[in-house]
Amino acid sequence: MQPSSSPSKFDNMPGDIERRPSVEEALDHEPLEKGWWYKPHVLKLNFLMLAPFVTMAAWGFDISMTNSLQSLEAFNERFDHPSGARLGFYGASTQLGGAFTIFVAPFIIQKLGRRAMCLIGSSIIIGMSIMQTFALNFNMFVAAKLLLGFGSTGVQIAAPVLITELAHPRQRERITAMYNTTIYVGLIAGAWIAFGTQDIPGDRSWQIPTILQVVLPAYQVLTIFLCPESPRWLVAKGQEEKARKILVKYHGGGQETPLVRAEMEAIMAGIEADATRIRFNKTDISALLSHKGNLHRILIATVVAVGSQCTGSGLISAYLPQILDNVGMTSTREKTLINGIINIWTWIIGLGAGYVIPKLSKRSLFLFSTSGMILTFVVWTALSAVYTQQGGYSYGIGVVAMMFIYNAFYGMCWLPLVVAYPLELATTKQRGILFSWMFFCLSMSTFAVNYINPIGLENIGWRYYIITIVFTLLILCLIYFFFVETKGLSLEEVATVFDGRENYDAAVSAVHAVEVKQAGEPEEQHVERKDER
Template sequence: MPAATPEHERIQQLIKDAPPWYKSPNLVKLYLLLIAPLLTSTAWGFDNSMTNGLQSINAFMDTFGHPTGSRLGFFGASMSVGGIAACLVAGPLVDRFGRRLMCSVGAALVAGMAIMETFSTSFAMFTGGKVILGFGAFLQQVAAPVLITELAHPKQRVTITSLYNTSIFIGLIIGSWITFATYRMESQWSWKLPCLLQVAIPAYQTVMIWFVPESPRWLVSKGRTDEARQILIRYHGNGVEDDIVAFELQEIIAGVEADKTVMKFSWEAVRTTLGSKGNRYRLWLCLWTAVGSQTVGGGFTASYLPLILDQIGMTSEKDKTLINACINIFNWVCAFIAAFVIPRVGRRSIFLFSTLGTNITFLIWTVLSERYIATNKVGLGVGVLVMIFAGSFFVVLCWVPLVIAYPLETVTTKQRGVYFAITMFTINVTAFFTTYVTPIGLENIGWRYYLPTCVWNVILLLVIYFTFVETTGMTLEEIAVLFDDQDDIFNAAVAAGKELEEKRDNHSYHVEDSVTETEKRVEA
């Protein structure tokens, strides 16, 4: 951790001593507005839930010819295909046009494709709708968490960012319980109704995102410093340019000025991104966090829980849809609690604890699966189900909230859109691979398909132990010092401070001056 100056220590103490968010009216308003981008992961969750749930509805499987093997694999992975395409273009678009536009466009695409799925006349049409829905969902996924991270007050930033990805379980819960409620319907609406109801949340986001302020960091990077200042004053200072607001603005400007990264499609961009040791380290952490989130073990139940339940004797429509619905509620509660625990515990410690716990439960799961297939004892099947819930607990404790929060806080303002697009691209490529091959592996070699994951989790644990850095208790700009030259950022901060002080003097930004002018008008 970089050496803290007395001024930094004073500001950090001011941040810690800041009033709770619910006692600041403008901060309450900001967080209510942020509900729109915070709900972004619901689209992914809703679709994953339906991917699971629809496989348990006879009317859906009858309508589309009971897909299996690679056909079913592409169905499960189709959203990731759209996500891969989106992540190739989303980073530059988010950095050029701002965070809000991509959130709105992506939400509109999700709503439109949900309608297309509802009235699909072939399996290819339904799967094609999922591909485009994935494109829209990941346009949002690249933009929304960046906007949230850059708007949240420093005191609540980690909690708010960690809460972001828990909304995936809101989508999973809604989707799974809807499919559980509709599977008894004696018509095509047993699968059409869940698809149609998927429209509601993205339609709300499409409109409401425009009431959310733009990211102050993006505004500063575009030379719109005064707009950024007004947003910080209004929401973080509750209408007053206090020391925390002044410090935030100074650090944002310093971070942008000190960052030599060029975010364009050019050789210079590649050189500044990969030529710096600090940037290579950032990219390493982003890539491993992305890959780990999709391979640590939770992917098996994310899209193919019915296949796993078939292997342990739980084959009825009611059992599979009910277990799918219950596990999503369990996961959401765990992830929600984790979002409030993570700011108080080291990020690296959470990563290690979660990955170790996941691997232990997964090993037990593998052994119990083999024994159940050999003996067909009901108790062993129940044991597998218990391990599914236990493994989910360890996965969502860390890999759901931190797959968003950790990459976002390790990169700079200039890099945040593009680096996070790279992170989401890696997530989609990895998710496509795991979701495509999983049904093939489970169908052909059964429980033995779990063995490579057990070995992989050990490798992942070693990577985390030896390379992941601790970022707890630091601002976004302070984290940059872990990777970059501290002198560059310090010099930029000094220069930014002088420039801001001159602007305050020239444009009468002092609070006392504003109060005096108000008093004069009242007396007049």
């Protein structure tokens, strides 16, 4: 089924032994009492997962700071008013630095674990934030942003993988969907801090936001090893008992419940069914790319990464000041105020979407959201064109209104699912490298649009939006033809959408047979599955 298979310890085991319930069936029979959110062991797990969970908030703070500093007079005077290609490279520097993480992060994540990459990346962010604060010139500031992007992307690759593989299965879809919305916590904090420091005289107006960038990474450095490691990574490393203890403690409340047993069985079966061995050599990469299911995964991850950055969101997140200049809103107060309000608006939309996403069809949500973004951008472009030709403050207000509507469509889907959806598609062994590839595509596409955006806005104004509309139409077509539905499926069952069920079902039977043999359990104690799907 997959490339580079190796002999399994479950080979030659009988496959006809009656199996335990699936994870979904075990959840159906798990007593809710007052609700899972009241259970102490789940609350403790969620609290410990705050360490990786704040990753996107830290990234959002950097994006907001990159945006807001352009509006601060002291920053522009200190660094000779960067513009055009110079400004574009400044805006894209973190993405360029992040693109090189793909050559390091997968090895650290697979060799040392998800937490180790979080620690290393957060430490780099702290060091580079200090370097930015005391930069002697613009080149030194941008160099710090390049290295900061390397560290930040490493954390962004590892943290959601850890959360996805560790979260309680009743919460997984909701938590992973809400994970990326925390980027707006950072965007909001960064925008309002810049708004508050704009009147401070001298370099402190931009140095204060810059040095505050160390707060969340410092929290991660101090707490990441208090968070449990991924049980799936532990099983892949042959440490089944450590994985079982984590699941018993945080998913079973200290007991080996039917849910815990079903999870362990599914995890072990999924890893055994997945024969992928991914290393950066010609044989393994060729074998990986020869598998149709893997190519499908890579295509979807690439479309999600590129679509999240190249469908207009980068214009608002990184170059809002230039857009507002083009419609007559030129004061620092107007720019920083609108930046702060629009971030709060988008965060509220993203939080609401993250909460209801487990009940929705993800593919349909992608189609609806992207169509709405296209229609909004058409109106946005028309209003910008009329303002350029005729003037009129009301048209500028109309453009701002379209930004809010656009961000509503973007926030309801692309914001929560840009991380959650690709993570669901990969197997445990693939997740690190597939997510690294996604972030490579994301970083390079963000670098491209952030470098090109200011040049396009400066040279052709509102006509530049037409290019964005055409590209978003292309993304919509790719979604329609290639995206798959994952609603209601466990991580291991999502893999069967791409790889088929035969190997997975055989591995489930074999894993269960081993556990029955080791435990000496009579077969009649096991509950028959409701369906064999």
